[in-house]
Amino acid sequence: MAEELTIKEFVEKVSLANVRLQAESSRLLSFPDPSGHDGEPLAEEGQALWKVAAGTVGNRLGYVIGMKSTTKDAVYEINYSVDYIVESIDLSTVQQGIVDDFCSKVVFYTIYPYFRGSLAQAASRLGAVIPMLPVIKMGDMVFTDIQLLRMNPDTDDQQENS
DSSP: OOOOOOHHHHHTTEEEEEEEEEEEEEEEOSSOOTTOBTTBOOOOTTOOEEEEEEEEETTEEEEEEEEEEEOSSEEEEEEEEEEEEEOSOOGGGOOHHHHHHHIIIIIHHHHHHHHHHHHHHHHHHHTOOOOOOOOOOTTSOOOOSOEEEEEOTTSSOEEEEO
16 A cells, blocks of 8 residues: 655645736725625625635646735635646646645745735725735635636546535
């Protein structure tokens, strides 16, 4: 039986390839409603709701991370993608726990400053008070059971884990 990969071993084989803003939307609220906007749950002011998905193709591992933040004045939605190149590891065999831990310990902290900057720019464009996302320490964010789509680069075959 093959020995399981550790997060430390995985991190040593990974390099950052790209960070991209995928989508950004912001809007002022005409009538603030503490019960929710558009039927969706709200984060506490100064906090954010996060969504994550991941995918692999060949030796590339990508994450899409979305944030929704609400203030008394506005709603902000921002999505970034982060791509990594993984050397000497067959990504089709990487365990779900490694994908989750890598996001929780590396990916999130790589991308978080981008979210803070985008949020400040969006608020400035709206003429709203700039919301401050909190400083997040290692271990404060833990992602589990990230939806993972594995693509075979030689075919159109895909396998989804969730």
